[in-house]
Amino acid sequence: MLAEWLDQALDGRATTPREGRLPGGRYRLLAPGVLELSPDACAAEAHAGVLSVGVHGNETAPIELLGAVLARLEAGLLTLGAPLLVILGNPEAIRHGERFVETNLNRLFRRDLDEAGDEPDRARTLMAAVDAFYGRHAALAPLHYDLHTAIRDSRFPRFVVEPFGETPTPPEQWRWLAGADIQAVLHQHRHSWTFSHYSKHYHGAAAFTLELGRARPFGANDLAPLAPMGRLLEVLVEGRAPECAAPAEMAFFRAEHELLRHDPDFRLCFPDDTPNFTEFLPGTRLAVDASAGAFDVGETPLSVVFPNAEVEIGARAALLVVPSPPPA
Numbered sequence: 001m002l003a004e005w006l007d008q009a010l011d012g013r014a015t016t017p018r019e020g021r022l023p024g025g026r027y028r029l030l031a032p033g034v035l036e037l038s039p040d041a042c043a044a045e046a047h048a049g050v051l052s053v054g055v056h057g058n059e060t061a062p063i064e065l066l067g068a069v070l071a072r073l074e075a076g077l078l079t080l081g082a083p084l085l086v087i088l089g090n091p092e093a094i095r096h097g098e099r100f101v102e103t104n105l106n107r108l109f110r111r112d113l114d115e116a117g118d119e120p121d122r123a124r125t126l127m128a129a130v131d132a133f134y135g136r137h138a139a140l141a142p143l144h145y146d147l148h149t150a151i152r153d154s155r156f157p158r159f160v161v162e163p164f165g166e167t168p169t170p171p172e173q174w175r176w177l178a179g180a181d182i183q184a185v186l187h188q189h190r191h192s193w194t195f196s197h198y199s200k201h202y203h204g205a206a207a208f209t210l211e212l213g214r215a216r217p218f219g220a221n222d223l224a225p226l227a228p229m230g231r232l233l234e235v236l237v238e239g240r241a242p243e244c245a246a247p248a249e250m251a252f253f254r255a256e257h258e259l260l261r262h263d264p265d266f267r268l269c270f271p272d273d274t275p276n277f278t279e280f281l282p283g284t285r286l287a288v289d290a291s292a293g294a295f296d297v298g299e300t301p302l303s304v305v306f307p308n309a310e311v312e313i314g315a316r317a318a319l320l321v322v323p324s325p326p327p328a
């Protein structure tokens with residue numbers, strides 16, 4: 001049923017029963033592509049976990065990875081031990097194989113959102129589902145992993161973005177992520193209104209955007225490097241303690257500056273296929289924008305993450321980051 005749910009959410013069918021049993025608990029379909037799993041009893045390490053995939057429709061590896069975890073649960077190889085909200089972010093964009101249909105869903109997660117349209121409506125549905133889920137499980141620590149893949153290669157193929165926010169990330173998260181073979185962490189320096197930021201900002205959740213390799217179409221993903229991440233998802237399903245590794249095995253960065261596209265003629269001054277975390281030396285010209293002028297690297301070298309000159313006007317065209325010490 002659970003693996004079918006993914007297929008059905010994608011092709012618009014709704015033949016799956018809206019609720020039923022699974023090993024260790026029950027499932028309930030709350031909205032298209034939004035499924036709550038409720039255990040009969042919570043295991044000792046249970047969190048109230050939100051697992052989202054497909055917020056960008058062309059990022060398919062996380063959908064395959066989560067689908068495999070749900071299939072193992074359904075087959076009785078796992079036993080549900082924690083409440084989970086499983087979300088297929090933007091089914092329409094996934095059907096099109098596109099990052100988004102009209103506008104980038106992953107910039108819309110704010111309570112004062114007043115835009116009209118399918119993606120803003122989807123953001124409102126998902127925010128309401130997350131609010132209700134954390135409200136139902138207020139006794140458990142809130143957690144949100146929003147799984148993505150990146151447009152470009154990366155010096156660190158598997159990395160996480162820690163959203164900006166007041167709530168400190170629980171230290172065990174760094175050990176879990178290192179244990180799941182995440183290679184780098186990027187601390188955001190300002191509000192970004194992404195889905196993971198929503199859970200951290202409004203609910204104090206331990207929340208991350210996880211970048212799990214490069215975006216490829218369904219069937220073209222190599223899931224082997226994601227096996228440790230798959231194991232982390234499985235222990236979250238079971239409410240067990242994850243494998244841990246030393247946080248210092250990961251490289252840490254913090255965002256120093258955000259390049260915004262102000263003008264239709266905005267351009268980046270480095271090749272399109274420049275991998276994430278490529279470092280540029282002082283004096284290097286990184287961008288030219290007819291409205292905002294040129295941006296040159298100052299006295300400190302800067303590394304570029306998520307470069308994309310084709311974003312909407314006013315949106316982030318790249319993050320510029322510097323190394324930072326691992327958390328104490």
Ligand SMILES: O=C(O)CCC(=O)N[C@@H](CCC(=O)O)C(=O)O
Pocket residue numbers: 056106148149150151152161163192194196209305306307308
């Ligand atoms: O590879 C890229 O340029 C984009 C990959 C992606 O979708 N990244 C997320 C990061 C969200 C965050 O900053 O937490 C995004 O841009 O939405």
Ligand SMILES: [Zn+2]
Pocket residue numbers: 055056059148149
């Ligand atoms: Zn993405």
